Amino acid sequence: MKKELIKVIKKAGKILKKGYYLDKEVSLKAKKDLVTKYDVAVEEYLKKKFSKKFKEFNIIAEESDNSSIEFNNSIIIDPIDGTTNFVNKVPHTAISVGVYKDKKPYLAVVYNPILDELYEAKIGCGAYLNGKKLEVSQEDNFQKALIATGFPYSSGTDSDDLNDVIKKIKDILPLCQDIRRLGSASIDLCMVAKGVFEGYYEMNLKAWDVSAGILILTEAGGKVTNIEGDEYKLFEDKYIVATNSKIHEEFIKNLNL
Ligand code: LIP
Known part of the structure; x- marks a missing residue:
């Protein structure tokens, strides 16, 4: 499942990257909470692909109405995490996708197409950035x-x-x-x-x-x-x-x- 997930997210990253370099129209969901047509386009693309490929999972996504969706087995999507950065062309912005089984994390992908950084993890198998194993700092002070x-x-x-x-x-x-x-x-x-x-x-x-x-x-x-x-x-x-x-x-x- 992870390979398929990454393939789809990388394609969606092209939509984010295209929008990043353009001037965009911005709407407000609430004071300070921005949304653009690219948030919606990335989300729609991911939802369309995931609902075909991973039928056993519900999809919960930032720009959708999730009120009646069960979280137990779900794919949880933030199409553009860091929308304010995205709008202002600050390169810390990413597609974030977490897959949950029985309410427990199972797979995770965070993809920043601007810096071309893809973070991924599977439960029990370690975490990786562009294929390189990640380890936290050992600082205890x-x-x-x-x-x-x-x-x-x-x-x-x-x-x-x-x-x-x-x-x-x-x-x-x-x-x-x-x-x-x-x-x-x-x-x-x-x-x-x-x-x-x-x-x-x-x-x-x-x-x-x-x-x-x-x-x-x-x-x-x-x-x-x-x-x-x-x-x-x-x-x-x-x-x-x-x-x-x-x-x-x-x-x-x-x-x-
Ligand atoms: C944002 C976060 C940001 C946080 C905001 C917001 P969005 O996500 O990633 O770091 O401070 O409160 O939740 O709205 O850009 O997906």
Whole structure:
């Protein structure tokens, strides 16, 4: 299944790449939450191909109405993760596809066609970037940890969320090496898998932002939990906390100051 999945995603990557270099019309789904015709075109292409090839899976996708779809055995699609980057021609933007069996991650692909970087993983088989095995960083000193985060769209309208974003940066920044905001949750998780970042956290993400990155990171030796340090539940938890495993406990402590 993985080979077929990658073949289709690489073809869909051509649609994303074509749109990336053009000036685009942008619509708003909510304040700060952008969508273009390319998000829709990539999603439609993937849904059409996947529904023919992988009939036993439901499809959950960012730009679709998923209200009556069961998550148990599903393919969870973000056609363009990092749409704001895509619109502004910042090259951190990717197609993210996570395949779930019995609600557990089974296969994952994150493909950035601009940088031609394809991250993939299968449960129990490791994680790879363009065929090269990925391993998380071995850094265990939080003071040397490079941390990534993101700012939820809700911070534009919800002052509690905005205050929480600011408080956590105030708490974490003096304790770690530095903080980065790349603008694509799936790529952030892959960057922890690659050993570039030691940790990553963000609130209010959707299942499609992280469905693939979670497996890629855990297969590279990383750890993913909620902010209490318990198993991260897709569709349920407010915060995701992802690390190289080594700094996890201290990171959780520092996020709860
Ligand atoms: C986005 C993320 C980004 C995050 C945004 C949003 P989209 O996904 O990947 O990192 O901060 O809240 O969820 O909307 O571009 O697919």
